[in-house]
Amino acid sequence: MPKITDQVSDSGIYLLEIVVPDDFYTEIKKYEGRKFPKGFYYYAGSAQKNMRKRLERHLKKNKNIYWHIDYLTSRFNIGKIFYFNNCGKEFECDLVADLIEKFGLIPAAPGFGNSDCNRCDSHLLYSEAPLDYSHFISRYQSIARFIPSSNDTF
Template identity: 50%
Template sequence: MKGIYCLVITVKKDSTIEIGASGSIHFVKGIYVYVGSAQNNIEKRVARHASKNKKIKWHIDYLLAHSDVKLDKVFYKNAGKNEECETARLLSEFGEPVKRFGCSDCDCISHLFRVRSLKTLNELEFKELI
């Protein structure tokens, strides 16, 4: 399966986390949604994100490796890569962006948002994967 995905992540307590070259970022306790794309195999990409034994490569890897962070759910949508940024733009209207997180290859504000509700994902026709 290919398309775009949203990782639902819980930051269990206020934490300052080192995110590679981006440096230290302060995360407020809460629920976050990260938007990504897997145009070859979503299942394999999600399994990588869920794994604790991986080479730290992307911003999201640094976040998920932190002990105060938990991957809770994954939603997906069959869509082209261009919808990854469109979804990030829509989430920016409903959530608080973590500026420049996960978007070094595009002009988006962020691909990670602190949210109050997952309702937006359902409205955008995402389906729950795990």
């Protein structure tokens, strides 16, 4: 499990990698009866204040379910976290668009995690395989920071 460090600023954008080992159904009424395939889910989020606390909350398994993403993070492990310190909210949608266009991720569920966004179909993206991390880090090297899972060895 990733460990949040003091290098995470108070505000910014983050990308959670959620590792899903088996197909699943969710308790979210909007997606009732919809089968989600096993694989890697990437959730782009914004925290314009208290980003460290937001990321720590995402890592907790036992929590009150408040956001759509809570249904996944309370059930499945977060593999990696990428964060972008002090980036404005508009970068969240730029990141989603880039992940779709340049990395081939696909929107996982219409309206998931983007109730305050008119630009994106979803802020939850899906891939059968993990991101090409070296390509991702290379593309965003000047602004991206990475919190590895405890399973990563670098």
